[in-house]
Amino acid sequence: xxxxxxxxxxxxxxxxxxxCGGGDSSSASTPAAGGSSAAASTPADKGGKGKIxxxxxxxxxxxxxxxxxxxxxxxxxxxxxxxxxxxxxATKADKYEDGILDALDQGYxxxxxxxxxxxxxxxxxxxxxxxxxxxxxxxxxxxxLPENVTCIFYAQNEGSYLVGMMAAxxxxxxxxxxxxxxxxxxxxxxxxxxxxxxxxxxxxxxxxVKVVKAAVDSWTDPAKMKQLxxxxxxxxxxxxxxxxxxxxGDGLFEACVESNTWAIGVDSDQYQMYxxxxxxxxxxxxxxxxxxxxxxxxxxxxxxxxxxxxxxxxGHTITxxxxxxxxxxxxxAFFQENVPEEVRTAMADAAAKVKAGELxxxxxxxxxxxxxxxxxxxxxx
Numbered sequence: 001x002x003x004x005x006x007x008x009x010x011x012x013x014x015x016x017x018x019x020c021g022g023g024d025s026s027s028a029s030t031p032a033a034g035g036s037s038a039a040a041s042t043p044a045d046k047g048g049k050g051k052i053x054x055x056x057x058x059x060x061x062x063x064x065x066x067x068x069x070x071x072x073x074x075x076x077x078x079x080x081x082x083x084x085x086x087x088x089x090a091t092k093a094d095k096y097e098d099g100i101l102d103a104l105d106q107g108y109x110x111x112x113x114x115x116x117x118x119x120x121x122x123x124x125x126x127x128x129x130x131x132x133x134x135x136x137x138x139x140x141x142x143x144x145l146p147e148n149v150t151c152i153f154y155a156q157n158e159g160s161y162l163v164g165m166m167a168a169x170x171x172x173x174x175x176x177x178x179x180x181x182x183x184x185x186x187x188x189x190x191x192x193x194x195x196x197x198x199x200x201x202x203x204x205x206x207x208x209v210k211v212v213k214a215a216v217d218s219w220t221d222p223a224k225m226k227q228l229x230x231x232x233x234x235x236x237x238x239x240x241x242x243x244x245x246x247x248x249g250d251g252l253f254e255a256c257v258e259s260n261t262w263a264i265g266v267d268s269d270q271y272q273m274y275x276x277x278x279x280x281x282x283x284x285x286x287x288x289x290x291x292x293x294x295x296x297x298x299x300x301x302x303x304x305x306x307x308x309x310x311x312x313x314x315g316h317t318i319t320x321x322x323x324x325x326x327x328x329x330x331x332x333a334f335f336q337e338n339v340p341e342e343v344r345t346a347m348a349d350a351a352a353k354v355k356a357g358e359l360x361x362x363x364x365x366x367x368x369x370x371x372x373x374x375x376x377x378x379x380x381x
Contacts, residue, residue: 049306053103054084055113057219061247062274063267064114064294068136070268071295075302083108087117089220090182096120104128112136112298115186118151125149132314134301136294137186139365140317147315152297155321156186157193158354159290160242161361162329162347163264164197167240168209169343170262170287175210177238179228179252181219181245188373189364190244190266190290195380196362201346211380212236222251229255240264242290256285265289269330287338288330297326323355 054072056065072082083106087099097120103111104124109131113121115138125133125146136152145151167176178194180187195211202209212232216224225248232238233255241256242264243249249266253274256263263285265271274283297320304313312318320326328351329335336344353359367373 049078049080050110050302051081051108052083052110052112052302053100053106053108054082055100055103055111055117056084056086057089057116058086058247059084061219061249062270062277063249063265064137064246064292066273067268067292067294068112068298069295071298074295074299080302089218097124100124104131110134110302114138115184122146122149132305136297137292139185139319142316145315145317149315150301150313151317152301153317153319154292154294154297155319155327155361155363156290156292157189157196157363158322158361159292159327159329160190160193161197161200161354162351163242163288163290164194165201165347165350166197166287166329166339166343167194167242167262167264168198168201168207169205169346170339171209171240173237173239174208175212175236175238176240176242177212177214177229177232177236178242179213179225179232179245180215180243181225181248182217183215185364187244190242191377192364192367192373193361194242195377199380204346211377212238213377213380216245216248218248219246221248222254225249225251226255227251230259233259233261240287242266250282253282253285257281261285262287265330267292267294269332271330271332271334283334286334288332288335291328291330293320293326293328321354322351 052075054068056068059065059069069084072084076082085099085103087096096117100111100117100120111121111131112134114136118135118138121133121135125148129148131148133149134152135149137154138151139153140151176198178191180191191213198209198211201207214228216228218224225245229241229252239261241252241261243252244266245252253263265286266289268289270289271283271286274280274286304310322328350359354361364373
């Protein structure tokens with residue numbers, strides 16, 4: 001783990017250069033097995049280090065998938081032959097396995113896919129023993145992983161805890177929100193950490209900030225998300241919104257612009273993405289973003305593979321959190337200008353305590369069952 005963490009630091013530096021300089025990743029549509037269409041990002045300079053297939057739903061979410069693509073662009077620049085397969089949203093789930101089989105038929109040696117595709121990859125692992133499968137954003141016991149599969153799991157509860165503290169501190173109405181795309185264990189881990197951060201801020205500061213939580217049941221429905229958030233602002237008086245919703249999250253930012261409320265981004269630096277994009281006004285509501293360094297983790301993993309240091313990879317789950325600088329939050333000029341110094345200091349102190357093992361953040365995976373998690377959420381309302 002120490003080796004992986006040290007490589008992560010180098011990857012973070014490389015990824016920041018890509019973010020500042022921009023990546024050149026062209027796309028081409030190619031037919032996928034079963035008649036579906038997979039958009040593939042074509043590497044500018046195919047090299048001989050190995051062939052990586054990056055399996056995603058859709059690029060363009062300005063968060064999770066795009067963070068991974070930024071990491072893949074670094075690997076492309078280093079000589080890896082990387083192709084991105086966009087398999088579509090959940091309405092195309094019956095074609096997911098066909099898309100992965102298409103990548104295998106094209107001779108890709110490493111298949112990298114999120115938790116959405118992990119069970120499919122595990123099911124194919126025995127049939128393709130010479131292929132390595134990387135499932136990211138999922139937690140599995142090592143006993144459940146074939147020898148040619150690894151999982152990268154991020155402690156998103158830890159980063160969410162810190163922005164939950166901030167949300168509670170910044171609320172003027174006494175109600176904040178966390179709104180998600182599709183509910184699943186990983187997403188519930190974001191929610192758990194965020195709520196715990198609000199609760200701990202309340203306890204430390206004598207406040208009583210409430211948390212409302214909802215889902216739009218889609219990663220690609222910003223219109224539904226916008227209406228949900230406007231309703232929460234009007235009916236619940238929520239004034240700080242945390243989005244964990246992929247492409248649907250754009251609607252949350254639109255709602256915050258219209259309702260003059262604050263937003264918290266996720267996975268990537270969404271302030272900078274919007275500031276540099278077509279809708280810079282959305283950046284001006286994003287206090288910070290909870291970072292999940294997906295792209296960094298890809299670069300680190302393949303550097304470790306390239307060095308031949310793989311004993312801790314295959315057949316194992318790698319857990320990355322604050323201690324490995326794999327989750328956190330954006331500390332930029334806008335954050336510093338709008339979040340009071342005492343709040344920023346409290347966040348930094350809490351992060352240091354988590355890294356030192358002096359503070360353990362509650363996780364969704366700590367709950368005995370779904371009923372216990374639901375009771376936790378209800379208690380925060």
